[in-house]
Amino acid sequence: MIPNYKVQVPQESIDLIVEVLKSGWIGGDGPKVKEFETKIAEIVGNKNILALNSGTSALQLALRIAGVSGGEVVSTPMTCFATNAAIAQEGADIVWTDIDPETGNIDPYDIAKRVTKRTRAIMIVHWGGFPCDLDLINKIAKVFNIPVIEDAAQALGSEYKGKPIGIHSDYVAFSTQAIKIINTADGGLLATKRRKDWETAKRLRWYGIDRDKRIDGPTFWHYPIKETGSKMQMTDILAALGLGQLPYLDDILKHRRKIAKIYDKAIDNNKNLKRQKVIEGAKPNYWIYTVITQGNKHRLELYEKLKSIGVRAEEAHRRNDLYPVFKKYKKEELPGVARFDESEIIVPVGQWVTEEKADQIAQVLANF
Template sequence: MSVLEEVLFSGYIAQGPKSDEFEKRFGEWVGNPNTVLTSSCTGALALSVRQALDSGEPTEKPNVVSTPMTCIATNTPIREAGAAIKWADVEEDTGNISAASIDETIDEDTRAIMLVHWSGMPADLDAIHRVAQKHGVPVVEDSAHALGALYKSKKIGNHSEYACFSFQAIKHITTIEGGAVACKKPEDAERITKLRWFGLNRKEQRDSIKGFEEYAGAGYKMNTNDVSSAIGLEQLKYLDGIVTRHKENAKTLKSELDGTVGFPRVADGADPSYWILTILVEPDKKRAISDSLSAQGIDNSVSHTRNDIYKGLGNEALGDDSAVARFDARKLNIPCGWWLTQDDLQRIANATKEAVKNA
């Protein structure tokens, strides 16, 4: 790749001009100029939670109301930032956090609401924002699965205070490792720009004698670099096509498998970007279905385990009668990525029918 060679031999591989260009162009693609590149989505989430805590009313015991049906990366940043996690339940038919459960769970020490758009299927943002506004707390969207998804005709990245994206190896696009946060307020983007690099604004021209004079408070090392950004700029050229292929592939599989397996409901106003396709099967048949798919050469997995059962995150699990327990028991994920051909899709559909029939 000549663009990579150009950066690698340029004498400048750290965060510099390529990163500025990718940051601007990715923000334009999302439609939000307050977009900041980070080292990963986990980094973007950590910076967002930190900024939400720092800009809220101080409290001795802050908490964040969060979804258990997600990757551990959604929730570890909350604990790292020194807040407790309060689990809200999910909607059983979507797997996404329930606005009603947030409303029941939230208290006066809640400083943010954390959600994930499970598998790229947008959560019910209008209902969640109504609850957030009632309690005066910001919303962080873990959008790692949802690059290119729309809610009410707008790309994810334009609805809440913070929306965090992943460019890790197996996401819609990759920079090997990388991420971004799209902020609603320019001042949040400005502070996160500093916090991602120790608390200093690396983008400002440094006076070589004075050095940096402004410090935004103890920050992190969660910046990007020009090698990743050069890859990102190339990937961006294909992003629209990639998202379209994910959507079309999911549509083909959903129509082929209609009546064979269940699917999570698409929320009103949502247009998912289907990072993976979640199918819903009978819990006692899931192991057999999964084994059969694997034997037929079809990748499948539960992807993420409900987080509330992880004692290390420090709160009581929601219990066996919760919606998250039922969703988690039924869900299995199959591929629907851009690289699949029509023959691949037919093979996945046939293998799934065979697996369900024999389970």
């Protein structure tokens, strides 16, 4: 069965990991972590990059620095549970916001309706690596003087209006978890617009310690610690795993976009299906390829058709606002979420999908 997700570990990663194991520095914030941060900074065009132990940690740091505790965060229910779990963990109330059922992304106009005096941040998610309307969202945020946090867990390599995701908003959180386009087994990255926020995040990812301000004594050393953080660093072993994959990033993106075009053509000739809409100025990385069916029954029928040719189709995420853990937050009428949640299904688009297999999948999509 051809999967939607597959771990990719090239020989270069293995060689670098062995090198790290022999170096004596296998823990956090070592030379490989710094090298990984530098190379990611070049890819996204933002020097304010921190490597972390997870994408969730990146979200939590952004929320902490934004000062959301005790306030509200406007967010989308159509995402991985981790997005909204991070908000709850930081002591903020989640305000559910509708999405555009054609894009799967948060509806900027609905954001404006949900902002109150208690709103401390806007959390957006690039579904499947398809960029949101960042210009409009940041314009709304500027009007209300609140920060935007991009959950770009799925969007490394995506672009918006000719610029990489990672530079448009106050905070951008990437994931390098095992099945992402670039993986470090588990890990994440935080990009900040302001250098001051980067400096704060750098302290908070290691208990609140500023390692550049170490004070040495004859028998011990200490730091002027002024706030408490957590242990959120990426290790050199995991950074090495990611570094070995970076030379392949361009080829990975080209392949995914090529396969996506094959599916696009098939779906565009079928009135029974739709593909996830790409907004003007957006260039997705196609971490996943989302097909929009006519409803759950229709979705299950497509699942069976693809299964018959050895292809795994599945739902990417479930709407978060229905989870019991979030029952204390106000229920909202979210028609876009309801439509998308009952109709989305994803099909394989990774580098393990050959063009020959993609043509076979496309034939099913064209004739379904």
